[in-house]
Amino acid sequence: MAVSAGADAASAVSYEPVIGLEIHVQLATRTKMFCGCEMSFGDPPNTHTCPVCLALPGALPVVNELAVHLALMIGLALGCELAPRSIFHRKHYFYPDLPKGYQISQYDEPLCRGGSLGGVRLHRVHMEEDAAKLIHMGASGRIHGSEISVVDFNRGGSPLVEIVTEPDVHSAEQAGEWLRLLRVTLRQLGVSDVNMDEGSLRCDANVSLRPAGTTALGVKTELKNLNSFRFIEAGIRAEIARQEGVLDAGATVSQETLHFDPSSGQITSLRSKEEAHDYRYFPEPDLPPVAITEQMIARARAAMGELPLDREQRLQQAFGLTAERARALAFRRELGDYFEQAVAAGGDHGATPTELLQTLANLIAVELPPRIGSDTDPFDCSVTPAAMLALARMLATKQINMGGARTVIERLAEHGGEVEAIVAQEDLGALGDGDELATVVAAALAAHPDAAERLRTGNQKAIGPIVGFVMRETKGRADGSEVTRLVHQQLGL
């Protein structure tokens, strides 16, 4: 995407944003990365600690086997090359949330390299431990008038995987869309709860601009800890605009780490960006290399299940669904499962017309969720997959219209039941091409002679009040296209 850098023709340069993403994913293990402390969120501070994660002298780390297994699943799902042997490094920096004075991470021999997801190439995927949580007390905690911060070591040592993309993203919207894809993929794998509010998925974005049409990379800045999709997109947009301003003024962008404040939209500098040599990386002497065996890879592969992008393709090919519907179903596993059960309720899907499958997919992906609670698992409500298939059949054969179908879903969500019985009970059946509908149409034309005349002389929009009259008279049971046909027929069009 090219961004115009201003209206002034003399200085109008178009820039292309170049964005790389770094995502930290907290793995869904029972214990921490290098010790037996239980993983916790929301427990009282400093209740899940031990000599290892508090860095007491003489304590030795041990690699969490499940964390390696989950990291391998991520590497396989993203099509990475898995290193048969990878090693941990110490990454040094001094900060109160890091009791050892270094973080155990991976450096030049990471677990996974390369790979791609949804058209964005990956640079690497590596394992590391999380830092503890610093809590700034603000006005509520002061010593001798100075603000203080406290440390909760419960999070310290949690297992993380860092996923680093190549700079293949070129807009804020693309970044948001890609991160959503990554999130559903990780959720489907079951490797993390990917809860952004609780910090299980955190994103940094490296942003630079270059004149459109050139290939050299500009100076990049790093936006830290963007913790919602909305903030990620807003932050990147704001940083692109800031860099445009800097470049248009003839200045240069300086390499630094930035903080985006979503409430004010302001970007502030945290620090000038460290170079790798500032961290004094060296191999962790207390941990052996991680040696991956064929058995470990086979076990990870067997645990994976079908990935969302693969399912999207299969739903399109096997059922003839549009890309949009297939994605809506594939990206929420329970909706996809529910759809496939509904199809199975009708027997061999090869004999089911594509139009009916489309209607069914539409009902399940679009109409059902808002009527049962958008985050509710459809298997936990009283609407059965078979009932949705029955309803789709009535829609496809025009025995009911969409308005009636929505009412049926509401009734099913309230108390379950049989679709046909609800339609009969509430008189929701569509008025078809019988005499009854023709009579109502005639009455509508008589009630709106002006509109009828305009329609006769070619003004298509004039049909609005006539259709409105019919829908009111029939309590919404008429089929819209049938009404249009009858109107045209009666006007001799």
Ligand SMILES: [Zn+2]
């Ligand atoms: Zn511990």
